[in-house]
Amino acid sequence: MTQANRSRAEATRHRLTEVALDLFERDGFDRTTTASIAAAAGVSEMTFFRHFGTKQGVLFDDPYDPAIVHAIAGRREGPLLRRITEGMRQAWAELPEPAEAQVRRRIAIVATTPELRAGMRANMERTEDAVVGQLVADGSNAFDARVAAASVMSGVAAGLLEWAASSDGRLHDRLMAALTVAGGADRD
Amino acid sequence: MTQANRSRAEATRHRLTEVALDLFERDGFDRTTTASIAAAAGVSEMTFFRHFGTKQGVLFDDPYDPAIVHAIAGRREGPLLRRITEGMRQAWAELPEPAEAQVRRRIAIVATTPELRAGMRANMERTEDAVVGQLVADGSNAFDARVAAASVMSGVAAGLLEWAASSDGRLHDRLMAALTVAGGADRD
DNA sequence: TCCCCTAACGTTAGTGACTAACATTAGGGG
DNA sequence: CCCCTAATGTTAGTCACTAACGTTAGGGGA
Numbered sequence: 001m002t003q004a005n006r007s008r009a010e011a012t013r014h015r016l017t018e019v020a021l022d023l024f025e026r027d028g029f030d031r032t033t034t035a036s037i038a039a040a041a042g043v044s045e046m047t048f049f050r051h052f053g054t055k056q057g058v059l060f061d062d063p064y065d066p067a068i069v070h071a072i073a074g075r076r077e078g079p080l081l082r083r084i085t086e087g088m089r090q091a092w093a094e095l096p097e098p099a100e101a102q103v104r105r106r107i108a109i110v111a112t113t114p115e116l117r118a119g120m121r122a123n124m125e126r127t128e129d130a131v132v133g134q135l136v137a138d139g140s141n142a143f144d145a146r147v148a149a150a151s152v153m154s155g156v157a158a159g160l161l162e163w164a165a166s167s168d169g170r171l172h173d174r175l176m177a178a179l180t181v182a183g184g185a186d187r188d
Numbered sequence: 189m190t191q192a193n194r195s196r197a198e199a200t201r202h203r204l205t206e207v208a209l210d211l212f213e214r215d216g217f218d219r220t221t222t223a224s225i226a227a228a229a230g231v232s233e234m235t236f237f238r239h240f241g242t243k244q245g246v247l248f249d250d251p252y253d254p255a256i257v258h259a260i261a262g263r264r265e266g267p268l269l270r271r272i273t274e275g276m277r278q279a280w281a282e283l284p285e286p287a288e289a290q291v292r293r294r295i296a297i298v299a300t301t302p303e304l305r306a307g308m309r310a311n312m313e314r315t316e317d318a319v320v321g322q323l324v325a326d327g328s329n330a331f332d333a334r335v336a337a338a339s340v341m342s343g344v345a346a347g348l349l350e351w352a353a354s355s356d357g358r359l360h361d362r363l364m365a366a367l368t369v370a371g372g373a374d375r376d
Numbered sequence: 377t378c379c380c381c382t383a384a385c386g387t388t389a390g391t392g393a394c395t396a397a398c399a400t401t402a403g404g405g406g
Numbered sequence: 407c408c409c410c411t412a413a414t415g416t417t418a419g420t421c422a423c424t425a426a427c428g429t430t431a432g433g434g435g436a
Contacts, residue, residue: 223422243423
């Protein structure tokens with residue numbers, strides 16, 4: 001009852017994503033209109049917006065937060081930067097590795113457009129808020145927690161963008177490297 | 189020759205900024221149209237866009253970078269995070285303190301709208317690029333430099349947003365606190 | 377002081393993202 | 407197999423932003 005036709009919506013959504021990625025790669029994000037995406041997927045423009053809200057939405061479709069928050073909870077040793085980066089390491093280890101090609105494809109598109117790079121950061125705000133909430137619950141003051149969480153999130157985002165753009169190395173390695181630097185230690 | 193009527197343009201620009209800030213504060217950023225800003229300033233809508241390019245542009249009007257880059261140059265001791273935060277401390281000390289009320293007014297507006305928070309980060313990309321350039325020139329690899337610069341810039345941005353939103357403390361103190369946390373050390 | 381040149385501004389006509397209100401269809405559950 | 411409702415369609419807008427071209431105002435050189 002509450003969710004009849006579940007698969008039809010999912011099919012449309014999947015078709016829209018595929019078509020959108022193709023068009024973004026071929027013509028660039030700016031030169032692709034939402035109308036053309038909808039047309040190529042065989043639906044109306046409204047349907048696109050019902051599924052993704054914004055044109056950028058089709059590129060930012062994650063649900064990671066809970067694992068990260070869980071891995072940070074209770075961790076109370078060392079400076080905030082370390083606690084967050086260590087937590088993210090642990091969360092990453094416990095999560096199933098996502099389809100690397102798929103991820104790279106999306107981030108590569110994001111890397112090419114300033115508007116999208118900003119959007120990526122905006123998208124991480126949700127995760128950032130969750131991290132801040134947990135740190136405050138563990139006794140940190142809100143200001144420090146916010147600054148530390150924002151630092152790490154943006155550091156990681158920057159690392160992912162560099163990875164997707166310069167296409168060297170594996171996702172896992174680059175992520176670990178970014179976490180090391182963002183944690184305050186250098187490598188080499 | 190090359191710049192007749194310099195003062196007329198500056199006057200218009202100044203009028204637009206004042207009026208825009210007033211309207212943003214009164215009605216919110218989203219509910220203020222560029223048309224209404226232009227009308228209230230007594231010019232056409234086109235003139236607004238000629239001066240600021242985008243609706244957000246009127247809020248992001250800085251020129252800080254050179255001092256920061258200069259303060260980072262040559263600094264080669266310690267991890268990247270420290271070198272950047274220490275450099276920013278030094279740059280801040282050498283620069284004339286900006287009009288605090290003016291700054292707070294703008295950032296307070298930015299803090300209230302997600303779209304603008306993202307825009308603030310996008311706006312710092314220019315400074316971030318400059319910092320990365322200097323670090324690479326000083327021998328760092330590009331990946332680490334990018335991650336570290338992004339971390340610090342976003343940490344600072346987050347700190348400024350918290351400061352303007354919760355209106356406690358002085359700009360200088362909050363900035364220093366943010367730099368401490370973003371540098372990898374905690375306070376208290 | 378008085379033109380004159382050009383920066384600054386205006387007008388018009390458009391594109392494209394996004395929204396609201398209401399009508400229609402398709403497909404799974406009873 | 408029909409019915410109910412999620413999913414989609416239609417229409418008609420608003421608003422940020424752009425391009426091309428026409429108009430004015432005000433400061434510098436005579």
